[in-house]
Amino acid sequence: MTWVTVDKVAQYEDQNVELRGWIANRRSSGKIRFLHLRDGHGVIQCVVMANQVSPEAFELSDRVPYESSVIVRGTVKKEPRSPLGYEISANEVRLIAEAADYPISKKDHGVGFLMDNRHLWIRSSKQNALLKLRSVVTNAARSFFDELGFVSVEAPVLTPTACEGTTSLFEVAYFDRSAYLTQSGQLYGEAAAMALGQICVYGPTFRAEKSKTRRHLTEFWMIEPEMAFWELPETIDLAEKMICRIVEAALEKCSTQLKTLERDTASLEKAVPPFPRITYSRAVEILKEKGVEFNWGDDFGADEEAVLSQSFDKPVFVTHYPADIKAFYMKREPQNPKLALAVDLLAPEGYGEIIGGGQREDSLEMLEHRIAEHGLPREPLEWYLDLRRYGSVPHAGFGLGIERAVTWIAGIHHVRETIAFPRLMDRLYP
Ligand code: 4AD
Ligand code: MG
DSSP, X not given: OEEOOGGGGGGGBTSEEEEEEEXXXXXXXXXXEEEEEEOSSOEEEEXXXXXXXXXXXXXXXXHOOTTOEEEEEEEEEEOTTSTTSEEEEEEEEEEEEOOXXXXXXXXXXXXXXXXXXXXXXXXXXXXXXXXXXXXXXXXXXXHHHHHTTOEEEOOOSEESSOSSOGGGOOEEEETTEEEEEOSOSHHHHHHHHHHHSEEEEEEEEEOOOOOOOTTOOSEEEEEEEEEETOOHHHHHHHHHHHHHHHHHHHHHHOHHHHHHTTOOTHHHHTOOSOOOEEEHHHHHHHXXXXXXXXXXXXXXXXXXXXXXXXXXXXXXXXXXXXXXXXXXXXXXXXXXXXXXXXXXXXXXXXXXXXXXXXXXXXXXXXXXXXXXXTTOOSGGGHHHHHHXXXXXXXXXXXXXXXXXXXXXXXXXXXXXXXXXXOOXXXXXOO
């Protein structure tokens, strides 16, 4: 007997197959029992009739608790009324393990309860769709860089110093001294770019953010390309191409998942090049035109980014931020050193920043100066300064936050549902 997954049943019309999964739902009607079998690839209705299965199988179908694991054998039948287009006419139902009372029911549960049961909650259809979408998004981004010939490099998770400011560092005991969980692979990515040309770091990053917002995780994943001899404009073009590729992949490979998530895909289809490119100063003007009180020089918060991102129907690049609100490694605009050659990409529909990046300071002297200015300890950054001592070149890169990108593409409210086991300020379990 062929074991098939639910997504492939169409290839087996009128054939006898075996399905292995869990009971997602169950109902009865006279001499018929309907089992909804979920196998991670989809959900299919199995029709169990008293005269086609053993009495034991029929009795089992009548009482099998939700989330029990089963093996069902039967014939694949076309069924236009089913969302899948097919159902199984069962001739065998075998119990693998009977489930205890399943804590998650069809009724509305609070988010806290669902998060406490995240290890089970990921079995439900929306969460399942989100995890698949995330996988498609991540793979699309990684293959995009791979196909361009970027070398994939891993950055360490345990690091001696800050990359994105000292206020959000996780300190861990490292034998007789301290280490910090990486905030970004960028600095190591720069070293790798000097060795390999164009590289891409993909990995987990950590921020001890004391903010309980819908866009902050304490552990999140970033994809960070870094390119030797590249400057800001071509880096922005690259980010644009990458985003288009990701969105295309999501639309192409996740139509079922986007439907499950009730995502209005029309707005995603608008994400085609060119994306608008505006400066920070222009962004401030837009805020003022919209009646938002804002002082030039301040950083955009979620509210400002929401207003800006609602002003365009595509993702928008914002460049040339005041250097004071950006990280120490940012190169300054030669014409106006108050500005950094920085770029953020704001996703539309109010989602805000999903990418941060820019051109890096390539002068040893300037970089030494910035490290001092930012009050960063110099000694753990000596290796980084070496990159400017031994053949420094203009270079640039960016980081895409996977969870923020998936939140936008899925059209959901909170970033926590885009990762299997989110880490938030108040959540370390399960
Ligand atoms: O803007 P950020 O801080 O930039 C960097 O870390 C650079 N070193 C990247 C680079 O140039 N290689 O972070 C980059 C992105 C943000 O745009 C956002 O998408 C995501 O990482 N991000 C977070 N996502 C979830 N929770 C948080 N607390 C995040 N902080 C940043
Ligand atoms: Mg940023």
